[in-house]
Amino acid sequence: MGLAFPSHEWIKAYKDAINNNPEYRTGSADWTYGVVALIIKAQLPGLPQDTGIWLDLERGVCRDAKLVTAEEAMKAPFCITGEYARWKQVLKKELEPIKGMMQGKLRLKGDLPTIVRQVKAAEELVNSAGTIDTRFFDE
């Protein structure tokens, strides 16, 4: 039985996965731009309200990761929003997050040029998530 996405347990495992990924550490060594928050839009049954994942990233390290409200998540300098199904596609590597933003499948609040420079880091964040045994509530 995998860890439910999103949940406190999943996010704890995600933080560990990021910090155990040497490719992420190398690929995002110049990330000094603050927190990246992910907002998963509500979907019933299973996710009754919009939910945020707060990732405090600094120079290749995830210093903190926690479940937050969507309102809290919106305070992050970079906030990426998507439907539950879209995040599933990201986690299953069916959707590249930066391309997803430009196609309108995900929404980015924040400075696009800064994100564009982090293609490798974004890939490795996804790869890190891919190492977690994840359970989706709609499967």
Next chain:
Amino acid sequence: MDYPDDLSFLFTSPTRIVFGRGSSSDTGVELQGLGCRKALIVTDRFLHEKTDIVARVEKSLGSACAGIFCDVPPDSGVHVINAGADFGRERGADAIVSVGGGSVMDTGKGIALLLREGGSLLDYQGFQVLTRRQTPHICVPTTAGTGSEVTYFAVIKDHEKKRKLIFGDHHIIPDIAILDPALTVALPPILTAATGMDAFSHGLEALSSAQREPISDALGLHAVRLISRALPIAVSNGNDLAARGQMLIAATLAGAAFSNAQVGLIHAIAHVIGARHGVHHGTANSIAMPHVMRFNNDTVAGRYRLVAEAMGVDLRGCSDEAAGLQAAAAVRDFGCRVGLPSSFREVGVPEDDLAACAEAAMSDGAIVYNARPITDPADVLTVMKAAWAGIE
């Protein structure tokens, strides 16, 4: 055509297109069709004071004209949009009619956003951040190039930081584009050429982007075909309404193509060269195009073959690789034929800034979609050096 078995894409192009000589006189009727009562005309000072184009649109709107905001400069800025929105709000505008080129239409998109959402444009930096349709927007282009009348982008200069901000959101795609060839006849040859090559580059990059798909292919390829025929005529005889009309259609086709398939390194370079050195966007695209094509040729030679065929190049006996190189040569010759420079050196870009330009281009959203993946600014610098010298 090399489509993968698992092809998957989104295509969005909701703009109503109104085409025809004199069609700008339909602006008032189209506004009514949108259910709006008061439209702010957004334009530039030259068009307002030195031509009768704005007056024609104003006449069509009649009492539905809320006022004219004519302070849009060639590279519009955040402060211009904030001022335009304040003006529109004061006049009670419930719609925008942009009359002009890319800078005017992008300003119109920004004003439409602020009239609906409030605040400052910088509050909406990002991609796809909006959640609802914006203030209704009619575009009446007076150049045939940018395609902004159908795209989801607005490129706005941050004058303080000397960079171009790209806003992308499906909710800012204009509702209506009115393509009136008569409005473009006064465009001087050099601007006709530069804006036309901008449209050409949209078609070409959409065809070869990492996100290419069949619908944008069809639009981009036909745009290349039309421009190859019509642009030299429009440059040499600006009064040729048939050529002007085909150029307007081509620019709109190419705009819809790249608004979906995206653009690549050509635009990443042109955005930086424009922001840092004031080179006209279309001219910068025209200069960069053949050099980026050579850089990408190993990856998308078959695509460039289509471009060469659309341009009428004889490719009998050519491999795709050879055809791709011929396409690059044909594009370079085409730019020269319509009177544009072929090197960044000619337009005053200092050689010692190329490295900084290459570094800045790595942060441009367009680079994500380049046909050949780019992760090293040294690759961009190699292309830019060739484009600076104009060497093949």
